[in-house]
Amino acid sequence: MNFLYQALEQQLTKQIESGQLPLGSRLPSVRSLCKEQSLSKSTVLTAYARLEAAGLVNARPKSGYFVCYQPQSAVVKHRAEQAQPPAFINQDALLLDIMDQSSAFDICPGQTEPSCNEPLRRCLGRAARRQKGADQHYYNEPSGLLGLRKQLQRRCADGGSRVTEDQLVVTGGCQHSLLLALMAVTRPGDTVAVESPGFYGVLQLLESLGLKAVEIPSLVDTGLSPDALLMALQNWSISALVVMPAYATPTGACMTDQNRQRLVNIVAQYDLPVIEDDIYGDLTFALQRPRTLHSYAQDQGFDGVMLCSSISKSLSRDLRIGWIVPGRYLAEVKKLKLVTMLAGSHMSQLGLQMYMEEGSYERHIRHYRQQLVQQCAQLQQLIRQLFPDTVTYSQPRGGLVLWLELPEHIDTLALYNQARQFGISITPGQLFSSQDRYQNCLRLSFAQPWNEPRIAALKTLAGLVIEWTEPN
Amino acid sequence: MNFLYQALEQQLTKQIESGQLPLGSRLPSVRSLCKEQSLSKSTVLTAYARLEAAGLVNARPKSGYFVCYQPQSAVVKHRAEQAQPPAFINQDALLLDIMDQSSAFDICPGQTEPSCNEPLRRCLGRAARRQKGADQHYYNEPSGLLGLRKQLQRRCADGGSRVTEDQLVVTGGCQHSLLLALMAVTRPGDTVAVESPGFYGVLQLLESLGLKAVEIPSLVDTGLSPDALLMALQNWSISALVVMPAYATPTGACMTDQNRQRLVNIVAQYDLPVIEDDIYGDLTFALQRPRTLHSYAQDQGFDGVMLCSSISKSLSRDLRIGWIVPGRYLAEVKKLKLVTMLAGSHMSQLGLQMYMEEGSYERHIRHYRQQLVQQCAQLQQLIRQLFPDTVTYSQPRGGLVLWLELPEHIDTLALYNQARQFGISITPGQLFSSQDRYQNCLRLSFAQPWNEPRIAALKTLAGLVIEWTEPN
Numbered sequence: 007m008n009f010l011y012q013a014l015e016q017q018l019t020k021q022i023e024s025g026q027l028p029l030g031s032r033l034p035s036v037r038s039l040c041k042e043q044s045l046s047k048s049t050v051l052t053a054y055a056r057l058e059a060a061g062l063v064n065a066r067p068k069s070g071y072f073v074c075y076q077p078q079s080a081v082v083k084h085r086a087e088q089a090q091p092p093a094f095i096n097q098d099a100l101l102l103d104i105m106d107q108s109s110a111f112d113i114c115p116g117q118t119e120p121s122c123n124e125p126l127r128r129c130l131g132r133a134a135r136r137q138k139g140a141d142q143h144y145y146n147e148p149s150g151l152l153g154l155r156k157q158l159q160r161r162c163a164d165g166g167s168r169v170t171e172d173q174l175v176v177t178g179g180c181q182h183s184l185l186l187a188l189m190a191v192t193r194p195g196d197t198v199a200v201e202s203p204g205f206y207g208v209l210q211l212l213e214s215l216g217l218k219a220v221e222i223p224s225l226v227d228t229g230l231s232p233d234a235l236l237m238a239l240q241n242w243s244i245s246a247l248v249v250m251p252a253y254a255t256p257t258g259a260c261m262t263d264q265n266r267q268r269l270v271n272i273v274a275q276y277d278l279p280v281i282e283d284d285i286y287g288d289l290t291f292a293l294q295r296p297r298t299l300h301s302y303a304q305d306q307g308f309d310g311v312m313l314c315s316s317i318s319k320s321l322s323r324d325l326r327i328g329w330i331v332p333g334r335y336l337a338e339v340k341k342l343k344l345v346t347m348l349a350g351s352h353m354s355q356l357g358l359q360m361y362m363e364e365g366s367y368e369r370h371i372r373h374y375r376q377q378l379v380q381q382c383a384q385l386q387q388l389i390r391q392l393f394p395d396t397v398t399y400s401q402p403r404g405g406l407v408l409w410l411e412l413p414e415h416i417d418t419l420a421l422y423n424q425a426r427q428f429g430i431s432i433t434p435g436q437l438f439s440s441q442d443r444y445q446n447c448l449r450l451s452f453a454q455p456w457n458e459p460r461i462a463a464l465k466t467l468a469g470l471v472i473e474w475t476e477p478n
Numbered sequence: 479m480n481f482l483y484q485a486l487e488q489q490l491t492k493q494i495e496s497g498q499l500p501l502g503s504r505l506p507s508v509r510s511l512c513k514e515q516s517l518s519k520s521t522v523l524t525a526y527a528r529l530e531a532a533g534l535v536n537a538r539p540k541s542g543y544f545v546c547y548q549p550q551s552a553v554v555k556h557r558a559e560q561a562q563p564p565a566f567i568n569q570d571a572l573l574l575d576i577m578d579q580s581s582a583f584d585i586c587p588g589q590t591e592p593s594c595n596e597p598l599r600r601c602l603g604r605a606a607r608r609q610k611g612a613d614q615h616y617y618n619e620p621s622g623l624l625g626l627r628k629q630l631q632r633r634c635a636d637g638g639s640r641v642t643e644d645q646l647v648v649t650g651g652c653q654h655s656l657l658l659a660l661m662a663v664t665r666p667g668d669t670v671a672v673e674s675p676g677f678y679g680v681l682q683l684l685e686s687l688g689l690k691a692v693e694i695p696s697l698v699d700t701g702l703s704p705d706a707l708l709m710a711l712q713n714w715s716i717s718a719l720v721v722m723p724a725y726a727t728p729t730g731a732c733m734t735d736q737n738r739q740r741l742v743n744i745v746a747q748y749d750l751p752v753i754e755d756d757i758y759g760d761l762t763f764a765l766q767r768p769r770t771l772h773s774y775a776q777d778q779g780f781d782g783v784m785l786c787s788s789i790s791k792s793l794s795r796d797l798r799i800g801w802i803v804p805g806r807y808l809a810e811v812k813k814l815k816l817v818t819m820l821a822g823s824h825m826s827q828l829g830l831q832m833y834m835e836e837g838s839y840e841r842h843i844r845h846y847r848q849q850l851v852q853q854c855a856q857l858q859q860l861i862r863q864l865f866p867d868t869v870t871y872s873q874p875r876g877g878l879v880l881w882l883e884l885p886e887h888i889d890t891l892a893l894y895n896q897a898r899q900f901g902i903s904i905t906p907g908q909l910f911s912s913q914d915r916y917q918n919c920l921r922l923s924f925a926q927p928w929n930e931p932r933i934a935a936l937k938t939l940a941g942l943v944i945e946w947t948e949p950n
Contacts, residue, residue: 365527
C-alpha cells in the first residue's frame with residue numbers, strides 16, 4: 007500500500023461493505039475529510055473516484071457522494087449502531103440528538119417541569135368530551151375546522167393580512183406548512199433562496215426534496231438583505247425564497263419596514279414565490295407585531311407570498327397545529343395536505359378554537375411577551391457577566407433566541423459535545439448553513455425562565471468557552 | 479342569551495361594527511362600566527377579553543381597551559364562487575370533493591350521527607387532563623411516545639412481525655407513513671410498482687414526489703399477482719413496490735399465504751424495497767388476521783419490507799396516529815419524520831396508549847369485526863336484490879369495502895355526479911388507476927350500518943344504474 011488515496015479507499019470500502027456506511031448514506035464532504043485526515047483535495051477526490059468506479063458510491067452533482075452498495079451478507083443487526091455515538095459529525099445525527107433530548111429551546115432540558123397552561127388544558131379536556139362519533143368515523147374537512155380558521159384569520163389580521171376563512175389551510179405545524187409550500191412551487195433539482203444563517207428545518211427539507219439552496223446573507227439585526235437577494239436573482243434561476251422576516255431563528259433578527267417593502271417590490275418584479283415563515287411573529291417585544299410580507303404583497307396586488315405559521319412557539323408544541331395562507335397556490339396546497347397527511351384532528355383543532363374564542367390566547371401572548379422581554383434581558387446580562395469580552399451577541403426585539411459569536415478558533419460543534427456531558431444543550435452554528443459556516447457561533451434560547459439550574463448551566467458553558475479561549 | 483357578559487359583548491360588537499365606536503376610540507374603563515351598568519368586574523373583563531379575541535379591540539397595558547376594527551363596506555362575498563361545481567373532470571377535484579363531504583366510507587354522509595366510542599373519548603379526556611407543561615414546551619420524542627410504541631409492537635406481533643420499540647416510528651397516520659417510506663427509498667424520476675386497481679392516495683403521492691408508476695394487476699380475490707411483479711422486475715428498473723396484501727382497497731382482496739411467500743422470495747432476490755400498507759389488517763372477518771409480508775421477510779432475513787399502518791380505519795380517523803416499521807431504512811425515516819412534521823402530539827398518543835393498555839382496543843376490534851361481517855353480508859344481499867344481474871361484486875373477507883363491476887358502457891364518474899345530486903356518495907373506479915381504467919367500476923363501503931337512509935340511498939343508486947342499463 008503506497009499511496010494515501012489507497013489507504014483511504016480501503017478504509018471506506020471496509021465501512022461500506024460492513025454496512026457501517028449503509029446504502030444511501032452520504033460520504034464526508036471532500037473538504038471536511040481533507041481537514042480531518044490532513045489529506046490533500048486530490049487524494050480524497052482520487053479515492054472517491056475509485057469507489058465510484060468500483061460501484062460502491064454515486065456522485066450526485068452539488069450534493070456529494072452517496073453509498074449505492076448494499077452488503078449482500080444477510081442483514082445483521084449491529085448493536086454498536088444503537089449505542090450513543092460519542093460525537094456528532096453530521097447535521098442529521100446532531101439534529102436528531104437535539105430533538106431526542108427535546109432540547110432545542112432549553113439549555114438544561116428535563117431539570118424542571120415548566121409551568122402548564124391550565125386554560126389550554128381545560129379547553130382540550132372539553133374538546134375531548136365533545137368528541138362525536140362523526141369525528142371518529144370521518145376525516146376532518148381538507149382545509150381544517152371552520153371555527154378555528156375563523157380564529158386564525160384574526161391572527162393573520164394582527165400582522166396586517168386580510169384573509170378569508172377559505173383562503174387558509176390548517177396544517178400539522180409550521181414545518182408541515184413549509185413542506186407543502188415547497189412542494190407546491192418547486193420541482194426536484196430547482197434552486198431555492200434561503201437565509202444564512204437560517205432555520206435548519208428548511209435546509210433539511212430542501213435536501214429531502216432534492217432541491218438546491220442558495221444562501222442569502224441575513225444580518226444579525228435586520229435579517230435578510232433585499233439587495234443580496236436581488237443580486238442572486240440577477241445571477242441564478244431561483245424558484246422560491248424562504249424567509250423568516252420576524253425574529254428569525256437563529257439570530258432573532260427582524261426586517262425593517264423599508265426592507266420589507268423593498269423585498270416585496272423585488273419579488274413582485276421577478277414574480278418569485280415567497281414562503282414567509284412567520285412562526286415567531288406573535289412573540290414581539292413591542293406593542294404591535296410587525297406587518298407580514300404577505301400584507302405588503304397584498305397592498306400591491308402580488309399573490310405569490312405564502313404565509314406560514316403555527317402556535318408551536320407561542321403556545322404549545324404538542325397540539326401539532328399550524329396553518330398556511332397559500333395565495334395563488336391554494337388548490338395545490340390543499341391537494342398536498344391530503345396527499346401528505348389526509349386530514350387534521352378535529353379534537354385538537356376544536357380545543358384550540360375554544361381557547362382562542364374565550365380570549366385566552368390573547369391573554370397568554372400578552373403575558374408571555376412580557377416574560378420573554380425579561381428573560382432575554384436576563385440572558386444578555388448573564389452573558390456579559392459570565393462570558394469573555396470577545397463574545398458578542400445579537401439584540402433581538404422578539405422571538406425566543408439570540409445568536410452568540412465566539413472567537414473564531416472555537417468550534418461550537420466540539421463545544422456541543424463537551425456541554426452535552428454536563429446535560430447542557432446548545433444549538434451549534436453549523437446547523438444553520440449547508441456550507442460549513444458559523445463554526446464559532448451558537449444559538450441560545452430564552453424561552454424558559456432563568457432559574458438556578460439554568461444559570462448554573464450557563465456558567466458551566468461559559469467556563470468551557472473560557473477554557474477554549476485561554477492558553478493552558 | 480344566557481350570560482351578562484354575552485349581552486355586553488353583543489352590545490359593544492354592534493357599536494363597533496356600525497362605526498358608532500370608531501377605529502382607535504377607547505372603550506369605557508372597566509370600573510366606569512361596572513358602575514354604569516351594574517355589572518361585576520369579571521363580567522366586563524370576560525366581555526372585553528372576548529372582544530379582543532374577536533379582533534375588535536386591543537388591550538394596551540395600563541391604558542385600557544381600544545377599538546382596532548374598521549368596518550369594511552367593500553368586502554364583498556362572492557356567492558357564485560361558493561356554489562358547488564357541476565361535475566368533476568379530474569382526480570384531484572374528485573378526491574377533494576369526496577373528502578370535503580367526509581364521504582369516502584359512507585354512502586350518505588351526514589344523514590345520521592355514527593355511534594361514538596365512549597371508552598376512547600374517556601381516555602382522550604384523561605390524556606388532556608394529564609397534559610404537563612413539558613408537553614406544551616417541548617417537542618415529543620422523534621420516534622413517538624415510548625408507551626404507545628410498546629402497544630403498537632403488540633399490534634405488529636398480531637401479524638407475526640417481531641418488532642422492538644426502537645424499530646418502530648409513530649407517524650401522523652398511514653398516509654404520512656407512506657410518504658416517509660417513499661421519500662426514504664426513491665428519488666424523483668424513479669419508477670414504483672403499485673397495484674391496479676390500487677389506493678388513490680398512493681397514486682397521488684407518486685405524482686407529488688415526481689415518481690413514475692408501473693401498475694401491476696391485482697386480482698379481485700387474491701390481490702397482487704407475484705408473477706406479474708416478476709415480469710415487471712425483469713423488464714423495468716423498479717425502485718420500490720407499494721402493496722396492500724390484506725383486504726386491499728378498492729376490492730377487499732387478500733393475498734394467499736402462498737402468494738405472500740412467493741412475493742417475498744421475489745423481492746428478496748431482487749433486493750426490492752417493499753412498502754406494505756397494512757391499514758386494514760386488523761379488520762379481518764376470520765379468527766386470526768393474516769400474517770404480514772414483513773413477517774415472511776423476517777423469516778428469511780430480508781429487512782427491506784417497511785410495514786405501514788394506522789388506527790384510522792379500525793378505530794378513529796381523528797387521532798391522526800399511524801406508524802411505520804422501516805427495517806433497514808430506520809435512520810432515514812426518523813429523519814424524514816422530523817423534516818416533514820417535527821413531532822407528534824403527546825396527548826393524542828397518550829390517549830391511544832391508555833385505550834390500548836386497558837384492553838379497549840382489542841374489545842373494540844372484536845366487536846367491530848362482527849359488525850363488519852354482518853354489514854358486508856347485508857350489502858351483498860342488497861346488491862343482489864336491487865341491482866341488475868349484470869352487476870358483479872367482490873367477496874372480501876375483511877376490510878371496509880367491496881368492488882362493483884357494472885356493464886362496460888356505464889361511466890361511474892358520470893354516475894358519481896348524478897348520485898351526488900341525491901346526496902349519495904360513491905367512489906368511482908377511475909380514482910384507482912392512473913391510466914383511465916375501471917370506468918365501469920365503483921367502490922362501496924360497508925363501514926356504516928345499513929339503516930333506512932343508507933338503504934334508500936342504495937336503492938336510488940341502483941335505480942340510476944338501471945336507467946343506464948335499460949334502453950329508453
